[in-house]
Amino acid sequence: MGTVVLTMKASVIEMFLVLLVTGIHSNKEMTKKIKRLKFNVPQINCDVKAGKIINPEFIVKCPAGCQDPKYHVYGTDVYASYSSVCGAAVHSGVLDNSGGKILVRKVAGQSGYKGSYSNGVQSLSLPRWRESFIVSESKPQKGVTYPSALTYSSSKSPAAKAGETTKAYERPSVPGTTSQPVTLTQVLAVTTAEASHTTLPKPSPSAASTTSSARPQPVGHRSREMDLWSTPTYTSSQNRPGANPGFVPKEELSTQSLEPVSLGDPNCKVDLSFLIDGSSSIGKRRFRIQKQFLADIAQALDIGPAGPLMGVVQYGDNPATHFNLRTHTNSRDLKTAIEKITQRGGLANAGRAISFVTKNFFSKANGNRGGSPNVAVVLVDGWPTDKVEEASRLARESGINIFFITIEGAVENEKQYVLEPNFVNKAVCRTNGFYSFHVQSWFGLHKTLQPLVKRVCDTERLACSKTCLNSADIGFVIDGSSSVGTGNFRTVLQFVANLSREFEISDTDTRVGAVQYTYEQRLEFGFDKYSSKADVLNAIKRVGYWSGGTSTGAAISYALEQLFQKSKPNKRKLMILITDGRSYDDVRIPALAAHLKGVITYAVGVAWAAQEELEVIATHPARDHSFFADDFDNLYQYVPRIIRNICTEFNSQPRN
Numbered sequence: 319m320g321t322v323v324l325t326m327k328a329s330v331i332e333m334f335l336v337l338l339v340t341g342i343h344s345n346k347e348m349t350k351k352i353k354r355l356k357f358n359v360p361q362i363n364c365d366v367k368a369g370k371i372i373n374p375e376f377i378v379k380c381p382a383g384c385q386d387p388k389y390h391v392y393g394t395d396v397y398a399s400y401s402s403v404c405g406a407a408v409h410s411g412v413l414d415n416s417g418g419k420i421l422v423r424k425v426a427g428q429s430g431y432k433g434s435y436s437n438g439v440q441s442l443s444l445p446r447w448r449e450s451f452i453v454s455e456s457k458p459q460k461g462v463t464y465p466s467a468l469t470y471s472s473s474k475s476p477a478a479k480a481g482e483t484t485k486a487y488e489r490p491s492v493p494g495t496t497s498q499p500v501t502l503t504q505v506l507a508v509t510t511a512e513a514s515h516t517t518l519p520k521p522s523p524s525a526a527s528t529t530s531s532a533r534p535q536p537v538g539h540r541s542r543e544m545d546l547w548s549t550p551t552y553t554s555s556q557n558r559p560g561a562n563p564g565f566v567p568k569e570e571l572s573t574q575s576l577e578p579v580s581l582g583d584p585n586c587k588v589d590l591s592f593l594i595d596g597s598s599s600i601g602k603r604r605f606r607i608q609k610q611f612l613a614d615i616a617q618a619l620d621i622g623p624a625g626p627l628m629g630v631v632q633y634g635d636n637p638a639t640h641f642n643l644r645t646h647t648n649s650r651d652l653k654t655a656i657e658k659i660t661q662r663g664g665l666a667n668a669g670r671a672i673s674f675v676t677k678n679f680f681s682k683a684n685g686n687r688g689g690s691p692n693v694a695v696v697l698v699d700g701w702p703t704d705k706v707e708e709a710s711r712l713a714r715e716s717g718i719n720i721f722f723i724t725i726e727g728a729v730e731n732e733k734q735y736v737l738e739p740n741f742v743n744k745a746v747c748r749t750n751g752f753y754s755f756h757v758q759s760w761f762g763l764h765k766t767l768q769p770l771v772k773r774v775c776d777t778e779r780l781a782c783s784k785t786c787l788n789s790a791d792i793g794f795v796i797d798g799s800s801s802v803g804t805g806n807f808r809t810v811l812q813f814v815a816n817l818s819r820e821f822e823i824s825d826t827d828t829r830v831g832a833v834q835y836t837y838e839q840r841l842e843f844g845f846d847k848y849s850s851k852a853d854v855l856n857a858i859k860r861v862g863y864w865s866g867g868t869s870t871g872a873a874i875s876y877a878l879e880q881l882f883q884k885s886k887p888n889k890r891k892l893m894i895l896i897t898d899g900r901s902y903d904d905v906r907i908p909a910l911a912a913h914l915k916g917v918i919t920y921a922v923g924v925a926w927a928a929q930e931e932l933e934v935i936a937t938h939p940a941r942d943h944s945f946f947a948d949d950f951d952n953l954y955q956y957v958p959r960i961i962r963n964i965c966t967e968f969n970s971q972p973r974n
Contacts, residue, residue, distance in 0.1 A: 369399035393431030582622020586775035633671035634664030643685030835873035836866025870901035
């Protein structure tokens with residue numbers, strides 16, 4: 319009997335040891351699994367925004383293909399949290415389009431985010447956002463523990479699509495209770511029961527039906543991402559036990575669909591008109607390619623009221639505006655509108671379209687901002703069916719910078735049908751190649767996108783923005799001698815004011831200064847004194863009559879030193895001298911000095927002025943730069959002629 323008992327005890331001990339060893343082995347396996355889980359790098363999709371992830375610092379793996387422009391990025395180097403995490407990584411150069419691992423760190427919100435084009439991604443500008451992030455290579459820092467699973471702020475986390483655990487080792491909280499951490503034994507039990515599964519079991523559909531609907535958060539609470547709007551937000555289904563994980567309340571959907579609208583790239587503040595070819599010869603397929611090109615341009619430009627604005631005119635037999643500069647003020651709405659454009663058909667009357675744009679498009683009513691350069695980009699399939707030279711000349715003289723993109727030009731046996739050989743050089747703003755692109759095939763049109771964007775945004779090189787009315791420093795040299803008299807002097811000042819009114823006056827456009835002279839000279843105001851037309855006109859009105867002799871030669875020398883010495887290098891220097899008599903001193907040497915310094919001089923004589931002296935003072939040819947009125951009251955008649963001559967001379971400059 320004793321032997322049986324001992325044998326049984328031995329068997330029990332042996333069984334216990336086997337179970338103990340098995341348990342230890344099992345626990346080791348579980349520990350290994352937990353360690354492997356702990357160091358697992360979460361994977362996210364390209365559309366995941368940093369603001370949806372609550373973790374302040376984390377390492378994630380991005381898939382390939384995040385260079386796509388549909389994944390919006392806001393900022394440069396430091397990105398608004400409304401940006402695609404992986405899109406920002408590609409923009410910053412940390413990743414390429416093949417994907418990979420990155421380290422993301424949240425930082426404070428910025429007062430503004432500047433858009434830029436980098437590594438194939440066009441980021442957008444944003445005025446402000448409450449949270450930012452930066453991206454770097456996935457090199458873990460010592461002492462920092464990175465989450466193996468991410469915590470999301472929204473109900474339907476994008477991570478779920480990638481098969482990722484969202485909130486590791488934490489049970490969903492029940493309203494009115496405190497969430498309790500799961501113990502190691504519970505984790506082991508779940509792992510044993512579910513074998514290889516690493517996610518917590520989802521609530522059953524029956525459980526979902528017993529829970530209450532989404533409840534509004536307390537007053538004053540707003541979601542992390544929608545801080546700039548007052549739209550009410552709701553608690554996510556992640557925090558509602560038993561809720562259907564595929565269900566998102568309508569209120570959440572409405573807030574998620576909101577997207578910050580960029581104010582535009584301030585480094586590209588231009589007013590753009592695209593003249594697209596809608597003629598029958600282009601065909602439907604190529605017309606679609608043209609529309610896609612426009613949409614890509616709209617995306618790359620970062621449209622907005624503080625940056626570029628864009629409208630579209632389609633031409634066939636006749637031109638028609640699809641939308642003007644004020645219709646759509648962000649890239650997203652503009653792209654949607656472009657998609658809805660339908661082909662008009664007919665001939666390819668590009669010249670008629672350019673005339674239409676010159677007369678109608680760039681008006682204040684259509685959103686023209688005045689201080690922004692005007693740019694017209696003309697796309698032509700083959701060649702126009704009308705002439706463009708005269709229409710383009712008038713457009714250039716109106717300050718419109720004309721670009722031409724020609725696609726699939728005429729081959730040798732088709733050139734006989736081209737109405738205007740070399741039509742591109744006759745049309746564009748300058749003939750140096752900056753304003754024209756030729757593409758051999760419609761399928762190569764996309765290659766012009768970045769060069770075109772770069773050129774239209776290079777406002778310093780948009781030469782046609784400078785017109786005869788906005789690019790001069792004008793110095794009036796006014797005879798205040800005794801023979802003029804008080805009443806006539808006021809008439810002279812009115813003549814000066816009438817001329818000034820014709821110009822676009824500002825510190826960056828035309829500037830005006832004035833000198834009065836007798837035997838002596840007096841600077842009434844310099845070029846940098848007034849920066850608006852109203853201020854200049856008021857200053858002219860305040861000029862007091864001096865009275866004295868007539869030393870015109872000395873007055874020219876004084877104006878060169880006191881006025882034109884301070885003229886800007888990129889300004890045309892115009893001197894308009896008004897006198898009523900012959901000078902007491904020699905005018906030839908001062909007049910020659912003015913010519914040598916590049917000052918264009920207009921001499922206006924009244925009553926007793928000597929015409930031969932006016933011709934010496936005036937720039938050659940004298941017939942275009944000297945004028946004589948027999949009476950002060952007739953001075954006003956010469957205003958249109960002087961302005962016309964100034965502009966004719968300006969517009970006759972070479973275009974190379």
